[in-house]
Amino acid sequence: MQRFAGPIDAALADRLAQLHSTIFAPLGERSWTAEEFLQSAALASRHIWVAGRSDAPTGLAVTQMVAPEAELLTIGVSPHARRQRLATQLLHSLSSDLAAMGVQSLMFEVRADNPPAVQFYRAAGAVQTTTRPNYYRLADGRRVDALQFCIALGQK
Ligand SMILES: CC(C)(COP(=O)(O)OP(=O)(O)OC[C@H]1O[C@@H](n2cnc3c(N)ncnc32)[C@H](O)[C@@H]1OP(=O)(O)O)[C@@H](O)C(=O)NCCC(=O)NCCS
Secondary structure, eight states, X not given: OEEEOSOOOHHHHXXXXXXXXXXXXXXXXXXXXXXXXXXXXXXXXXEEEEEEETTEXXXXXXXXXXXXXXXXXXXXXOGGGTTSSHHHHHHHHHHHHHHHTTOOEEEEEEETTOHHHHHHHHHTTOEEEEEEEXXXXXXXXXXXXXXXXXXXTTOO
């Protein structure tokens, strides 16, 4: 697991964008561009975590500090590498790093029609705090609830 808390090179940004697309395009979700990864890495408030080698990443997560909290903006694992606890390791690494930076809780949001992610967050001990009814509008016009979760840091 590697944490990038500063500028990254264009090759890594390209690989992360490719991985993000592999993970999220099948869910019908917008993929982050290489430019977004470059810009995120350059922001002091954002951190990028990468599972696997940086020349062949298999998982990624991006967080945004909003002291004293942090938001998990995205997390995902390549389809071929799932159920090997990579996302669990990413979440543990970023949680302990953020706790060491003084962050007290980690917030995130997930579509209600994404059971693997909901199961993953529940298995990780996240507590559901709010539901935003019909928050997401899908390409076919359907609406899906957003479930908001929180993990208290420093209690692991
Ligand atoms: C959700 C996701 C990140 C889980 O990644 P992963 O590396 O496969 O998860 P882990 O191996 O760490 O799983 C830990 C636990 O979460 C739960 N879990 C994970 N995937 C699950 C699934 N498909 N169905 C049910 N439970 C699941 C299980 O309890 C699992 O423990 P177990 O394997 O011992 O049963 C991955 O499926 C993914 O990238 N999905 C697409 C992107 C996404 O939805 N991201 C989150 C919303 S932004």
